[in-house]
Amino acid sequence: MAxxxxxxxxxxxxxxxxxxxxxxxxxRSIFLDWAMSYQGEHAYGIAALLVRHSNEAADHPMTVTLRAGLETPQPGTRRGGRRARVPD
Incomplete structure (x- = not known):
C-alpha cells in the first residue's frame, strides 16, 4: 500500500x-483527519480500508473505529424554546 x-x-x-x-x-482523531482529506464517498472508502486491512486484528482500535464509521448515526432530537427549559 503506497x-x-x-x-x-x-x-x-x-x-x-x-x-x-x-x-x-x-x-478517532486519525480517522477524522482521513475523512477530511478523502475525496470519495466515505462509506466506500471505509469499506475498502476494512478490506485492505482485513489481516489486522479484529479488535484493533482502528478497525473498531472504521466499523463505527460505517454505522448510520441515529438522528438527534432537538427541543427548543420553552420545552427545552421546562421539564414535561
Missing part, C-alpha cells in the same frame, strides 16, 4: 496500524 494513494491520501490509516499501543481516541 503512502498517499487515493484511498488513504496521507497514509494515515496505514500508519495507525503500525503504531504500537495506539488507543481508540487516537484512532
Amino acid at each position: 503512502k498517499g494513494d487515493a484511498l488513504d491520501p496521507k497514509g494515515l490509516i496505514e500508519e495507525s496500524y503500525k503504531i504500537d499501543g495506539i488507543v481508540a481516541p487516537e484512532c
